[in-house]
Amino acid sequence: MTDQTTQPTSVASPSARPSSGTGGMLGLTKKDSTLMLIVFGLVMLAPFILNPFPEGSAMAQFNAGYPDLMQRFVIFGIFAIGFNILFGLTGYLSFGHAAFLGVGSYAAIWSMKLVTLNVIPGILLAIIIAAAFSFIVGFISLRRSGIYFSILTLAFAQMSYALAYSVLTPITGGETGLQIKNTDTPLFGGPTDGSIGRANLFGAEMGNSFELSLGNWLFTFNLGYYIAAAFMLIAFYLSIRIFRSPFGMMLRAVKSNQQRMNYTGLTPKRYTLWAFIISGAYAGLAGGLMVAMDTQVGPERMFWTASGEVVIMTILGGAGTLMGPVLGAGFIKYMENIISKINKDILHEWFAFMPDGLEDIMVSVVYPFIGKGWHLTLGIMFMLVVIFLPGGLVEGGQRIAARFRRNKNAD
Amino acid sequence: MSKSNFTRRGVIKTGAVGGAALALPQYLRADGHAGFTNAPGDSEVVLGFNVPQTGPYADEGADELRAYELAVEHLNGGGDGGMLNTFSSKVLDGTGILGREVKYVTGDTQTKSDAARASARSMIEKDGAIMITGGSSSGVAVAVQALCQEAGIIFMAGLTHSNDTTGKDRKANGFRHFFNSYMTGAALAPVLAANYGTDRKAYHLTADYNWGYTTEEAIRASTEAVGWETVNSVKTPLTQTDFSSYIAPVLNSGADVLVLNHYGGNMVNSLTNAVQFGLRDAVANGKNFEIVVPLYSRLMARGAGANVKGIYGSTNWHWSLQDEGSQAFVRSFGTKYGFPPSQAAHTTYVQTLLYADAVTRAGSFAPCAVAEALEDFEFDGLGNGKTLYRGSDHQCFKDVLVVRGKENPESEFDLLEIVEVTPVDQVMYSPDHPQMGGAEASLGECNNGA
Numbered sequence: 136m137t138d139q140t141t142q143p144t145s146v147a148s149p150s151a152r153p154s155s156g157t158g159g160m161l162g163l164t165k166k167d168s169t170l171m172l173i174v175f176g177l178v179m180l181a182p183f184i185l186n187p188f189p190e191g192s193a194m195a196q197f198n199a200g201y202p203d204l205m206q207r208f209v210i211f212g213i214f215a216i217g218f219n220i221l222f223g224l225t226g227y228l229s230f231g232h233a234a235f236l237g238v239g240s241y242a243a244i245w246s247m248k249l250v251t252l253n254v255i256p257g258i259l260l261a262i263i264i265a266a267a268f269s270f271i272v273g274f275i276s277l278r279r280s281g282i283y284f285s286i287l288t289l290a291f292a293q294m295s296y297a298l299a300y301s302v303l304t305p306i307t308g309g310e311t312g313l314q315i316k317n318t319d320t321p322l323f324g325g326p327t328d329g330s331i332g333r334a335n336l337f338g339a340e341m342g343n344s345f346e347l348s349l350g351n352w353l354f355t356f357n358l359g360y361y362i363a364a365a366f367m368l369i370a371f372y373l374s375i376r377i378f379r380s381p382f383g384m385m386l387r388a389v390k391s392n393q394q395r396m397n398y399t400g401l402t403p404k405r406y407t408l409w410a411f412i413i414s415g416a417y418a419g420l421a422g423g424l425m426v427a428m429d430t431q432v433g434p435e436r437m438f439w440t441a442s443g444e445v446v447i448m449t450i451l452g453g454a455g456t457l458m459g460p461v462l463g464a465g466f467i468k469y470m471e472n473i474i475s476k477i478n479k480d481i482l483h484e485w486f487a488f489m490p491d492g493l494e495d496i497m498v499s500v501v502y503p504f505i506g507k508g509w510h511l512t513l514g515i516m517f518m519l520v521v522i523f524l525p526g527g528l529v530e531g532g533q534r535i536a537a538r539f540r541r542n543k544n545a546d
Numbered sequence: 547m548s549k550s551n552f553t554r555r556g557v558i559k560t561g562a563v564g565g566a567a568l569a570l571p572q573y574l575r576a577d578g579h580a581g582f583t584n585a586p587g588d589s590e591v592v593l594g595f596n597v598p599q600t601g602p603y604a605d606e607g608a609d610e611l612r613a614y615e616l617a618v619e620h621l622n623g624g625g626d627g628g629m630l631n632t633f634s635s636k637v638l639d640g641t642g643i644l645g646r647e648v649k650y651v652t653g654d655t656q657t658k659s660d661a662a663r664a665s666a667r668s669m670i671e672k673d674g675a676i677m678i679t680g681g682s683s684s685g686v687a688v689a690v691q692a693l694c695q696e697a698g699i700i701f702m703a704g705l706t707h708s709n710d711t712t713g714k715d716r717k718a719n720g721f722r723h724f725f726n727s728y729m730t731g732a733a734l735a736p737v738l739a740a741n742y743g744t745d746r747k748a749y750h751l752t753a754d755y756n757w758g759y760t761t762e763e764a765i766r767a768s769t770e771a772v773g774w775e776t777v778n779s780v781k782t783p784l785t786q787t788d789f790s791s792y793i794a795p796v797l798n799s800g801a802d803v804l805v806l807n808h809y810g811g812n813m814v815n816s817l818t819n820a821v822q823f824g825l826r827d828a829v830a831n832g833k834n835f836e837i838v839v840p841l842y843s844r845l846m847a848r849g850a851g852a853n854v855k856g857i858y859g860s861t862n863w864h865w866s867l868q869d870e871g872s873q874a875f876v877r878s879f880g881t882k883y884g885f886p887p888s889q890a891a892h893t894t895y896v897q898t899l900l901y902a903d904a905v906t907r908a909g910s911f912a913p914c915a916v917a918e919a920l921e922d923f924e925f926d927g928l929g930n931g932k933t934l935y936r937g938s939d940h941q942c943f944k945d946v947l948v949v950r951g952k953e954n955p956e957s958e959f960d961l962l963e964i965v966e967v968t969p970v971d972q973v974m975y976s977p978d979h980p981q982m983g984g985a986e987a988s989l990g991e992c993n994n995g996a
Contacts, residue, residue: 198672201667201668201671201672202667202671203664203667203668203671203672204664204668204672207664297783300754300755300784301754301755301781301783301784304756304759309685309755309756309759310683310684310685310755310756310757310784311659311684311685311688311689311708311710311715311756312659312685312688312689314688314689314692317988317990318986318988328991330990330991330993331692331695331696331990333696342696342697355671425660429663429667429693430696431659431660431663431689431692431693433658433659433660433685433689435658435659435660436660438658471661471664472664472665472668475599475653475654475665476651476652476653476654476665476668478651478652506599506652506654507599507600507604507654509654510600
């Protein structure tokens with residue numbers, strides 16, 4: 136992450152544009168390729184990094200290296216990366232991005248129910264449908280800016296939610312949502328023995344895992360995770376390229392002064408609409424991947440709180456930075472899945488070494504912040520970050536890095 | 547420098563591991579030889595309690611969790627044993643399940659299918675839970691049930707009343723003890739006919755989602771069978787909090803009964819609105835105007851306050867029941883928590899006991915063996931009288947309670963009185979009933995997982 140620290144400044148100057156072949160790879164500057172490599176390493180080694188505590192120890196509660204959560208990390212990472220292309224670069228705050236995720240999910244599950252259980256067509260369809268839907272929403276919403284734009288997108292998202300929840304029940308399954316059933320007969324390669332079809336990639340099922348046991352440690356390498364991770368790396372790479380491209384420059388210009396852009400003879404809407412469609416397609420990709428990993432869709436995926444969540448992810452991590460949204464997404468999903476599962480019994484186990492009276496006091500002090508109180512903990516963290524680290528978690532990383540560098544210089 | 551070394555090694559390492567993962571398309575686990583997912587070790591077994599701890603049904607979730615903790619305590623030999631003493635099957639002896647101590651993990655469904663599935667998957671993948679139970683909404687129950695079917699885990703549904711859970715969305719690995727919309731209709735209609743006459747005209751307000759649809763369908767079918775006429779039915783958005791605009795047209799519609807197919811906060815608000823509009827004092831077609839609430843819960847009765855007085859509805863179980871099992875449960879729950887349990891607490895407590903009992907009788911934790919032990923299992927002493935776990939759709943068949951809001955409640959828990967205990971024969975239906983998905987609905991094959 137240290138290598139990221141200087142990004143925001145260098146990004147702003149046009150001289151940072153990469154000329155392929157000088158020091159970096161894949162058309163990235165040296166710094167960007169290092170960042171890309173670090174992300175690649177982190178993503179590939181996630182099963183190790185996220186499972187630092189041995190099985191059965193008290194700390195094992197904090198392990199996050201199981202397939203479902205790892206998949207969620209990268210999928211919501213993609214969602215947030217896409218959102219950041221719109222919000223981080225143009226400053227347009229969309230409050231309805233969950234709608235594109237939801238639309239992508241419904242597209243993917245229908246592809247699996249009707250066409251094939253292979254995930255690739257489903258994911259592609261999800262991207263296409265979400266992009267098309269975001270074109271419509273964007274075309275209308277981008278006629279306004281600022282708060283009016285946010286409200287318009289919010290209205291579209293809530294409309295989609297309401298449609299999926301009740302009006303379109305025959306297509307969306309209503310509140311119950313859609314799942315793959317044993318009565319489904321996809322055109323290609325459905326199960327013939329009456330069992331429920333599973334999402335697969337040319338026959339390899341998403342749930343397939345390889346478990347590696349080293350001493351007390353257990354590491355799970357899940358096929359679904361690595362497929363989602365591959366998509367995430369592509370998404371991340373594209374996001375770097377967009378950030379460094381002339382197109383990205385234009386998007387920043389929209390953010391800094393749209394009027395000036397108008398006077399220069401440029402049409403901001405052309406750029407913002409493309410940014411909107413791209414970020415909608417990212418959301419669709421995330422939605423398609425969610426279905427590929429866990430073959431179920433429900434309408435609450437499009438609820439406004441889900442749209443709000445991606446805003447919080449982006450701001451918490453650091454809007455406008457490359458790594459920020461991914462960190463924010465990981466942070467929130469970790470809180471939601473790990474903190475919410477700690478219950479009173481576990482607390483009593485932790486504080487068992489204390490004398491009885493003190494143990495009860497400690498438990499009652501900590502209890503409001505865990506289990507059902509995870510929202511409270513998340514809220515406090517969010518407040519602290521916004522107040523003390525306006526640039527998000529990335530700024531925190533930068534400050535720590537700066538401290539280290541200073542110390543080094545002092546030596 | 548050290549960083550790039552780390553990365554290069556990482557690339558090679560994960561490349562190798564990733565290759566191995568692709569080459570080994572089986573779900574390998576240390577205990578893979580046991581032949582089913584998450585086979586427990588010799589000393590303990592983990593159950594997953596997946597309930598809403600936040601969101602609209604958080605109160606019900608909290609009560610479910612209390613009941614689960616009580617059940618675990620009783621299974622492990624703690625407390626006074628509760629319903630273990632009254633249960634007709636006597637294989638549970640307070641030494642856990644098959645000699646293994648019962649441990650549990652909890653999760654928050656947030657009453658969202660996505661969050662519920664995430665939580666259930668983490669219980670299965672991370673905590674090694676052998677059984678998942680809970681839920682306080684049919685959408686969530688259906689979603690988690692499908693997940694458990696796929697993963698090869700037994701799912702014991704909590705509070706879910708929609709026909710779909712054991713109707714068109716039934717699954718071989720899923721079981722429901724709670725009653726359903728059809729049973730509500732079948733139990734309620736005769737009582738309504740007896741009290742309000744057989745020539746009534748009903749107006750339905752229905753929450754616009756799956757549970758609302760199945761409940762309306764069930765109530766319509768059974769009230770029309772006793773001679774009622776349905777004048778109109780209007781769908782209301784789930785997020786609606788003010789129902790005045792829906793209530794206003796009711797009086798002039800020619801109807802003389804209002805059926806509120808609403809649950810939770812919806813019902814509290816719509817009932818309050820209806821009473822404020824003076825519907826209860828109104829006279830239509832020469833008869834007193836009446837209101838019916840198909841599914842009651844204590845929490846709703848408390849929310850609606852004095853408005854529930856005299857209003858009919860149905861419920862799965864009520865703490866004032868006088869049979870031995872109910873009394874034993876109310877006693878141990880009351881001793882531990884200081885107030886009587888709700889119907890959500892009852893059904894989840896019973897489900898946990900039923901699962902433990904089925905495992906013990908089967909002599910195995912393997913889901914297919916457990917399912918076989920539960921199918922067509924007849925039992926008694928768990929509160930609802932003689933009960934059958936029907937094998938063809940995994941639904942429990944038992945007496946249904948028709949209740950009425952009490953005129954003079956003595957405490958905040960004493961809001962409902964039992965009007966009639968509808969015998970099980972009256973609420974029985976065939977597994978291929980059209981309301982239950984017809985002939986197409988099938989359980990599928992039971993799944994043991996890996």
